Amino acid sequence: MGNKSEDKAVFDTDSANQMVNKLRASFVAGKTKSYEWRVSQLIAMLNMMEESEPQIVSALRDDLSKPELESSIYEIAMLKNSCKLALKEMKHWIKPENAKTSLTTFPSSAEIVSEPLGVVLVISAWNYPFLLSLDPMVGAIAAGNAIVLKPSELAPASSSLLAKLVARYLDGSCIKVVEGAVPQTSALLEQKWDKIFYTGNGRVARIVMAAAAKHLTPVVLELGGKSPVIVDSGIDLKVATRRIIAGKWGCNNGQACISPDYVITTKDYAVKLVDSFKCELEQFYGKNPLESKDLSRIVNPNHFDRLSKLLEEDKVSSKIAHGGQKDETNLKIAPTILLDVPINSLIMKEEIFGPLLPIIMVDKLEESFDVINSCGAKPLAAYLFTNNNKLKEEFVAEVSAGGLVVNDTTVHLAEHNLPFGGVGESGMGSYHGKFSFDAFSHKKAVLYKGFSGDSSLRYPPYTRGKLRLLQALLSGSILRIIRALLGW
Structure with missing residues (x-):
């Protein structure tokens, strides 16, 4: 048996x-x-x-x-x-x-x-x-x-x-x-x-x-891909921070294809942004986020090890500005902010798909577009927080991604009147x-014709006059059709 x-x-x-x-x-x-x-x-x-x-x-x-x-x-x-x-x-x-x-x-x-x-x-x-x-x-x-x-x-x-x-x-x-x-x-x-x-x-x-x-x-x-978030100054920082947190850690603890992958802001604004993250994260998940019931765990040990290696790389481990705690037994990693991460680090070369959020600093916010485009692969989503209308226009014109959101994250997923899908490395097709x-x-094309109005134009013998009239018909020009009919 x-x-x-x-x-x-x-x-x-x-x-x-x-x-x-x-x-x-x-x-x-x-x-x-x-x-x-x-x-x-x-x-x-x-x-x-x-x-x-x-x-x-x-x-x-x-x-x-x-x-x-x-x-x-x-x-x-x-x-x-x-x-x-x-x-x-x-x-x-x-x-x-x-x-x-x-x-x-x-x-x-x-x-x-x-x-x-x-x-x-x-x-x-x-x-x-x-x-x-x-x-x-x-x-x-x-x-x-x-x-x-x-x-x-x-x-x-x-x-x-x-x-x-x-x-x-x-x-x-x-x-x-x-x-x-x-x-x-x-x-x-x-x-x-x-x-x-x-x-x-x-x-x-x-x-x-x-x-x-x-x-x-x-x-x-x-x-998926590395979905960036550009953060301008002169905004409601508390609202922006909360919306980034909701899109990152509030979406399966960063394990989402449209989750914010990294943040770009100016050197002058970065510390203020980090402080806001610290305040809001503690309010949402407490002083010991590993004990929070509002955070998903990492899906399995392999993904836990992958994320740990990204965090433990020499050029990254010293950049932890907040978080970094891990619980291997329960496959939990706390929300982690990394400030001034090198562009050539492993964490910036692949989609993170987890609770780690690097912050890249630039002198001028317009440089953000070069940072995004230098990554090579087009992201599934890209986000911008600003009150500057010119920056919004440049963002839409310069950044190629599956979808863009201004002053929020991930919410375009819920809008059924918008196509959801990627471009290039982030996918093809939409739904x-x-x-x-x-x-x-x-989409099947169907053309209906009757038996009336049959013209000899399309049938042999082919003549120069037929050629001129057919060319005029295909051009759609009424003047050319009249000229051809008159033999001009």
């Missing part, structure tokens, strides 16, 4: 192929395409989040020690809002869009039809395991696709709960969850998908994109709101 590990079914390439074939059969049969099916699944997902909130909060606490407020607001409430928006707007989204036609095809009419892509793969991340798994699925469902979700194995409690809840609430013939690690992900990437949506880091994104290229599969890559629907749709 086999043991439990032998009895358990192995998910391999053949298993993945069989699963995808069954999902594709459901899609081809038209099951996911009906408006009624899409509505039923979004309502089911909304019910799932409402009825399972205590279990979700518990799983996030097990995986990340995530505070209940962060779990309830940043994962559950935001996802419920996405479902409600899709239910409200989906009928409008799926309606064909009228398109203008030109003299070239006269008489004719045209429209753009949004059609589902087919069977799509969503690979999500561990830091917001419910939001980053299910939010892309809202768009995929609204667009009418069959879906496979691969949650991150680094958040095992959340992954297990996602698999159970999706199987219980959603249509298992069209939506599947595959748990596991590298072998399972590799088996999935061997398959032909109609789109792959990946959230994570650049290293894995390259593997995903290489696998997708074998089948000419389009991808959306939601990655949220209708952008999620568009990400999982094909």
Whole structure:
């Protein structure tokens, strides 16, 4: 008699192929395409989040020690809002869009039809395991696709709960969850998908994109990067500091793709900024932040060691202006401010993704743009705190990033009327709101013509007069058309 590990079914390439074939059969049969099916699944997902909130909060606490407020607001409430928006707007989204036609095809009419892509793969991340798994699925469902979700194995409690809840609430013939690690992900990437949506880091994104290229599969890559914060003088420093703290340590203790990665300010203002950080951090997390229940822990020992090495580098360890305490047993690192960190240090060469916040000092704030652009990779987000309108204009013009926010951090994530996504190393493609629907749709061009008004212009024998008239028609110039008709 086999043991439990032998009895358990192995998910391999053949298993993945069989699963995808069954999902594709459901899609081809038209099951996911009906408006009624899409509505039923979004309502089911909304019910799932409402009825399972205590279990979700518990799983996030097990995986990340995530505070209940962060779990309830940043994962559950935001996802419920996405479902409600899709239910409200989906009928409008799926309606064909009228398109203008030109003299070239006269008489004719045209429209753009949004059609589902087919069977799509969503690979999500561990830091917001419910939001980053299910939010892309809202768009995929609204667009009418069959879906496979691969949650991150680094958040095992959340992954297990996602698999159970999706199987219980959603249509298992069209939506599947595959748990596991590298072998399972590799088996999935061997398959032909109609789109792959990946959230994570650049290293894995390259593997995903290489696998997708074998089948000419389009991808959306939601990655990260070193998101900078520029802080000007002459602002409400207390409000600015609190908003930076909320975006850094209030977002999973810095383990968020749009978390502020480093701050740039002038030498004259840096000490004042540090003092403000110290005051507000103590007010939020107490004198011993390692004991605070409002700070998430580091996800696992590997990430704890990585962050420790960044902090312990010779040229960095002496720059700690506040914090720096660590608890390896409980995987906790206190909010840490580092002042005047060298640009060539390790902490400035990679995305921190943790509770460490370096401050870079410049003589003039305009030099901040050069610092940001010299990093090479374009960040997922960039933030500016100022009352200077000229500086705001320069910031928007000079800084290329996935998204920009002036006088706050991370809040653009909650605005469904804005696309959320990266550029360059921070990703490609975008989602949220209708952008999620568009990400999982094909915009099909449709042109309608009748049998009247047929012209001999396009048919042989070709003459110089036909050439001139066709050239005039394509140019769109009424004067040229009249001249061609008159033979001028």
